[in-house]
Amino acid sequence: MDDLNVKNQPALKQFVPTPPRPPRKSERGILGTIRHRCFNSIGNSLLTLCVATVLFYLVKHVLDWAVFNAVFIADNRRQCMDISPDGACWAGVISWFNGLIYGRFPVDEQWRVNIGVLLGLVWLLPLMSKRIALRNFILLSWIGLYPFVGAYLFLGGRFGEELGLVHGAMTCLALAFLTIIYANWILSVLGKKGLNELFVPLVSRLVERRIHLLSFVAVWLLVALVIALGLSQVSLEPVPIERWGGLFLTFIIAGFAITMAIPVGVILALGRRSKLPVIHWLSMTVIELVRSVPLITVLFMAVTLLPIFLPADMEFNKLTQVLVAVCLFAGAYMAENIRGGLQAIPKGQYEAAATLGLGYLHTMVLIILPQALRMMIPNIMTSFISLLKDTTLVSIIGLFDIMLMARNIANDKDWVGMHTEPLVMISVLFFILCYSMSQYSLNLEKRLKVDR
Amino acid sequence: MIQSSTSKPQKRPTKGAGLPSSTTQKWLSLLNNDSSRAVILQAIVLMLVLFGLWFLFANASENLNRLGMTFGFDFLQVTAGFNISWSLIPYDPGMTYWRVFLVGIVNTLILSFCVIVVGTLIGTAVGILRLSDNPLVSQLARWYVEVVRNVPLLIQIIFWFTVVFSTLPAPRQSYHLGEWLFLNNRGLYVMTMESTLSWGWIVALGVALITALYALFRWSKPYYTLSGSRSTGFYIGLVAWALVACWAIWTFLNSTSLSAPTLQGFNFSGGAFLPASFGAAFVAMTVYRSAAIAETVRAGMQSIDRGQHEAAFTIGFSRVQSLRLILIPQAIRSIIPPMTNSWLAATKDSSLAVAIGFPELVSVFMQTSMNQTGRAIEIIFMVMGFYIFISLLISYLLNKYNDSVQYKVR
Secondary structure, three states: OHHHHHHHOOOOOOOOOOOOOOOOHHHOHHHHHHHHHHOOOHHHHHHHHHHHHHHHHHHHHHHHHHHHOOEOOOOOHHHHHHHOOOOOEHHHHHHOHHHHHHEOOOHHHHHHHHHHHHHHHHHHHHHHOOOOOOHHHHHHHHHHHHHHHHHHHHHOEOEOOOEOHHHHHHHHHHHHHHHHHHHHHHHHHHOOOOHHHOOHHHHHHHOOOOHHHHHHHHHHHHHHHHHHHHHOOOOEOOOOHHHEOHHHHHHHHHHHHHHHHHHHHHHHHHHHHOOOHHHHHHHHHHHHHHHOOOHHHHHHHHHHHHHHHOOOOOOOOHHHHHHHHHHHHHHHHHHHHHHHHHHHOOHHHHHHHHHOOOOHHHHHHHHHHHHHHHHOHHHHHHHHHHHHHHHHHHHOOOOOEHHHHHHHHHHOHHHOOOOHHHHHHHHHHHHHHHHHHHHHHHHHHHHHHHHO | OOOOOOOHHHHOOOOOOOOOOHHHHHHHHHHHOHHHHHHHHHHHHHHHHHHHHHHHHHHHHHHHHHHOOOOOOHHHHOEOOOOOOOOOOOOOOOOEHHHHHHHHHHHHHHHHHHHHHHHHHHHHHHHHHOOOOOHHHHHHHHHHHHHHHOOOHHHHHHHHHHHHHOOOOOHHHOEEEOOOEEEEOOEEEEOEEEEOOOHHHHHHHHHHHHHHHHHHHHHHHHHHHHHOOOOHHHHHHHHHHHHHHHHHHHHHHHHEEEEOOEEEOOEEEOOEEEEHHHHHHHHHHHHHHHHHHHHHHHHHHHOOOHHHHHHHHHOOOOHHHHHHHHHHHHHHHHHHHHHHHHHHHHHHHHHHHHHHOOOOHHHHHHHHHHHHHOOHHHHHHHHHHHHHHHHHHHHHHHHHHHHHHOOOOO
16 A cells, blocks of 8 residues: 555665774774784683794794705715704705706706797697797697607607607607798788698699698608608617606606596596496596505506516507596596586587587597587696695606615615605695695686686 | 488388399398497497407417416415504415405505595695785685696605605604604604504493493483573483493503503604604695695695675674684585596505505515515506505595585475
């Protein structure tokens, strides 16, 4: 009944919110915040004082040990002890620094490791630029081709002798691809046509279809040929795999695991989501079995069982066995991450893809997987971090990664019994690596949220 | 490329010249039909897998023949002949490999159980401290978690072992707490009570007493809720219970004698012993696990709507009350699944104690026994089987519990 009389009533007053009360004077400023949040009650004040005291002594002791009382220049541990008995002896770590980074790689050949790692980073650099199209292909080429270049530089050997012909050819193709990427980048900055368009006029006279692809292949082969001619003049000293070690080996294992985890994980996850019972059960068995055993048992299995279960004339080195194990392990964990992403994709996406007439492969590659992977980036990064940490386990089965090198310092006759400093050193190193990775993933997560 | 289409029009035989014959088309239509294609694909995958397995087993039997080895679990009855530095169940070198397996399992379970219990307690506390209003406390908790989480567990275990536990004083200069506790670079020696009664009886009696007390309270509860005071029967029962309990404690104390660790030569005898490797593994894994659990607890607490928190304050709950009555019961629901994973990870991580020589399953069975017997396949099969069994068991039990605390949707 009131509703009927609305017109006769005076106009409703507009709601004017009361402005929020400004913080009290005692709560303003730095001092105010500290007083308000640290000393607002007796209990809290006591807690603050306790924590502050503990922190003060902790920081003081650590700084005293690591910086103020530390010895940086000494010949052996005895000298360190004489100079300062209760400080760190960084001199030992400094003298072993090369070993921690390169393992037992011959000192004269270590430039190859530097070049190889640098080349890998340079290859990924174009991903930063928005100017370049088809950046996914650059990433794919890195996964598919870079390992050949890396292996060539790290292993050494001559074409067709220590180094197989196939491997040599792939190395040249890989280097040629890298050259083309960079040439195209520079040309595009200058505003000219890409290098791969070089043969277009020539090719277009011979055939009618797929002109650009053929031109690209022709340019690629030509550049590869030039590189092959150049490389055949060079002979690199062969370095056996047993001499790889240190941080370098850690990065190789972690890098391999990280790059292989995604493809293996995608295959296993799709298999587990498959409607075909055989494929579903197979994938599920593999995933669950691998995930429920510790990594160290998988590594032991790879080292002891692979030689038994494979033909006797196949030769193995420990690194290959470890890489197989780590790859399987990383893939099974990644599969569960990706499955989480796949499950979060709304059903409408599948239906829309089906409506467009896309088959299974197209639906997955073009529609579902890009969204699922993107959604799972934080989890995938977490897996990568734990993979990097887990690579230290290979030291238990005797690969000379950074962990085993650090433990070996204590066996050096000059630095007998020096355990603390190398362990602290590699802990700090791992902390910096993992922490920056996790901060990067947080950053990425925020950026992707903004995108949506 | 074959265009996918419905199989119907292709089943009709076509007789035009130049087109593929009807038999070829029949096969093509089989390939284009969804259900037949599924069968073909699965058959191919199954055949590949079976072929792979056959290949592996053929190689294995050939390799075993060449090395003169056989497959079988008969080695479990053979005397092991090596010593194990610490074992909870009785063990001596004259026992079999099967006993070694059991010793490894028990040691692994003990280690992971201790880590799970203490790690969960510390982790929950750190996770709650992390949400404290006091910036000093929350930042301290945050950096504890960050530092511990971002350093590999193996480094931490070796750090605690070589830097902390191995640099403790020798047995003669041990740190001690009266005659009760001795801590030195070999480990921890604790005074124990030795009873002439069997331990089974003592535990049974304790359990019976606690159950009786619980039953008494349970029985008197309806009267208490109705009247607000306890019944006379309750007091009579309580006195009777106290008498029985006094008698039990008196008998227990009469039958026990203390066994204190005493220094004999270079080592202690008597009392209970925990090796330094156990201490190092336990401390490192507990710290590591607590950081992981702190993160799950924090995420769980933050997943609760802020309004719940504010509502609890509005009706005058203290911080502890709002945590206990409002926040934790709701957070439990989202905390349990990641907590399950964390506990499973703790069980698996216990295998890392092999690096410092703690005699757990991987160390005694996968390393020592495998080196002595060479039975790689059987041993790896057994060890992995154990871990898989434990994983399945824990996740089954916690799924059950999880189902019981989730919101009931009707």
